[in-house]
Amino acid sequence: MTWTPAAPALSGIALSDFDRRHLWHPYTSMTTPLPTRTVVDASGVRLRFDDGTEVVDAMSSWWSAVHGYRHPVLDSAVRAQVDAMAHVMFGGLTHSPAVELARRLIALSPAGLERVFFADSGSVSVEVAIKMALQAQRGAGRPERTRLLTVRGGYHGDTFGAMSVCDPVGGMHAMFVQTLPKQLFAPRPPAGLDADIAAWTEAVTALVEQHADEIAAIIVEPVLQGAGGMHIYPPACLRALRQLADEHSVLLILDEIATGFGRTGVMFAAEHAHVAPDIMCLGKALTGGYLSLAAVVVSAGVAATISGSESGVLMHGPTFMANPLACAVACASIDLLLDGGWPSKVEAINDQLRSGLGSLRQHSGVADVRTLGAVGVVQLERVVDVGRASAAAVRNGVWLRPFRDLIYTMPPYVCTDAEVAAICAAMAAVVDGECG
Numbered sequence: 202m203t204w205t206p207a208a209p210a211l212s213g214i215a216l217s218d219f220d221r222r223h224l225w226h227p228y229t230s231m232t233t234p235l236p237t238r239t240v241v242d243a244s245g246v247r248l249r250f251d252d253g254t255e256v257v258d259a260m261s262s263w264w265s266a267v268h269g270y271r272h273p274v275l276d277s278a279v280r281a282q283v284d285a286m287a288h289v290m291f292g293g294l295t296h297s298p299a300v301e302l303a304r305r306l307i308a309l310s311p312a313g314l315e316r317v318f319f320a321d322s323g324s325v326s327v328e329v330a331i332k333m334a335l336q337a338q339r340g341a342g343r344p345e346r347t348r349l350l351t352v353r354g355g356y357h358g359d360t361f362g363a364m365s366v367c368d369p370v371g372g373m374h375a376m377f378v379q380t381l382p383k384q385l386f387a388p389r390p391p392a393g394l395d396a397d398i399a400a401w402t403e404a405v406t407a408l409v410e411q412h413a414d415e416i417a418a419i420i421v422e423p424v425l426q427g428a429g430g431m432h433i434y435p436p437a438c439l440r441a442l443r444q445l446a447d448e449h450s451v452l453l454i455l456d457e458i459a460t461g462f463g464r465t466g467v468m469f470a471a472e473h474a475h476v477a478p479d480i481m482c483l484g485k486a487l488t489g490g491y492l493s494l495a496a497v498v499v500s501a502g503v504a505a506t507i508s509g510s511e512s513g514v515l516m517h518g519p520t521f522m523a524n525p526l527a528c529a530v531a532c533a534s535i536d537l538l539l540d541g542g543w544p545s546k547v548e549a550i551n552d553q554l555r556s557g558l559g560s561l562r563q564h565s566g567v568a569d570v571r572t573l574g575a576v577g578v579v580q581l582e583r584v585v586d587v588g589r590a591s592a593a594a595v596r597n598g599v600w601l602r603p604f605r606d607l608i609y610t611m612p613p614y615v616c617t618d619a620e621v622a623a624i625c626a627a628m629a630a631v632v633d634g635e636c637g
């Protein structure tokens with residue numbers, strides 16, 4: 202039996218009118234929204250709009266579709282899992298997709314991380330990581346340690362716990378200040394992989410020492426701060442944080458939701474620093490961009506301490522925890538990544554972004570150009586007009602979604618040389634349009 206829709210679907214103008222009137226888009230006004238484009242299908246690294254236009258997706262659907270769209274291997278993994286079961290509750294039940302995914306994540310994760318919690322989105326995984334840290338401190342007999350320390354410029358998600366550790370100025374603190382827990386903010390780490398970190402280390406050390414009795418955990422995005430400003434900082438900062446955490450019995454949470462699965466040139470960005478966190482959050486590229494899934498991977502010691510807290514259990518359990526479809530496609534995505542020689546692909550993309558974007562440094566109105574792995578960023582001296590910029594990119598055959606003063610790409614790893622060149626050309630066109 203097949204499903205036939207009860208009523209004909211809307212298309213064209215009717216579809217976009219309904220969308221504009223009734224549907225919220227991310228960070229968008231319901232009354233005066235920015236225009237949207239209707240995608241009818243996506244294949245390889247291309248999105249196709251309803252007017253027939255095709256664009257190379259330079260955003261990987263918010264950094265997740267690392268293998269591109271309609272990948273035959275990923276499609277077949279989803280289909281096979283649908284034929285077995287789409288979902289069952291995880292309370293009292295388990296299944297092979299969850300176990301197989303946990304095996305893969307443990308094998309890939311930094312040494313010592315071997316207990317896995319599956320959540321349904323990145324933000325929720327950050328909530329779970331925070332809850333784990335608070336419960337672990339209770340289990341260790343330090344219930345007064347309830348605050349988090351982070352650095353300025355970060356982004357960890359849109360839920361309340363996650364929001365509380367986002368950048369206090371660029372984030373959403375002002376609006377929710379009455380509701381948000383008050384966390385501790387160290388300065389943003391200096392820019393560049395090899396920057397001098399002495400002054401920064403001194404400042405963060407002073408803050409930790411002053412508040413050690415209140416701090417449950419330090420949480421940061423390793424090496425690359427994503428939505429908080431595409432800021433690249435020295436791996437040495439992570440070593441300093443690891444040392445401070447150890448000295449003061451504070452846990453280290455690394456949010457690898459954006460950086461995980463090879464994006465920065467290593468499997469997890471913590472590897473740039475040869476540092477292992479106590480708790481690691483994964484999301485975005487985990488399922489190759491197919492379905493919403495996140496994971497929190499934890500050391501056995503932290504897991505044991507959590508169980509030593511008064512309840513004896515970790516107090517979390519979402520309805521769609523460890524969804525079998527999502528776990529199955531995540532397993533397939535990881536296998537595909539490991540089979541496909543991703544390090545050389547990411548390195549080749551980096552070479553091309555470096556040479557393709559480097560000349561924009563001389564462009565008037567450009568403040569900075571930087572790359573790391575398969576990430577290319579052009580920072581302007583002023584805020585980008587998102588509507589105008591994405592229209593210019595589409596005219597150049599590329600999908601870009603700039604934010605603040607940043608025009609950036611995180612392309613699928615399967616982009617050809619020609620496609621990466623097209624992305625660089627479109628970014629240059631956007632820069633011309635914004636700074637002309």
Ligand SMILES: *Cc1c(COP(=O)(O)O)cnc(C)c1O
Pocket residue numbers: 322323324325327356357358359422427428456457458459484485
């Ligand atoms: C995207 C992101 C999140 C939030 O993940 P969602 O799946 O959107 O909830 C958290 N942390 C980082 C570093 C991210 O890039």
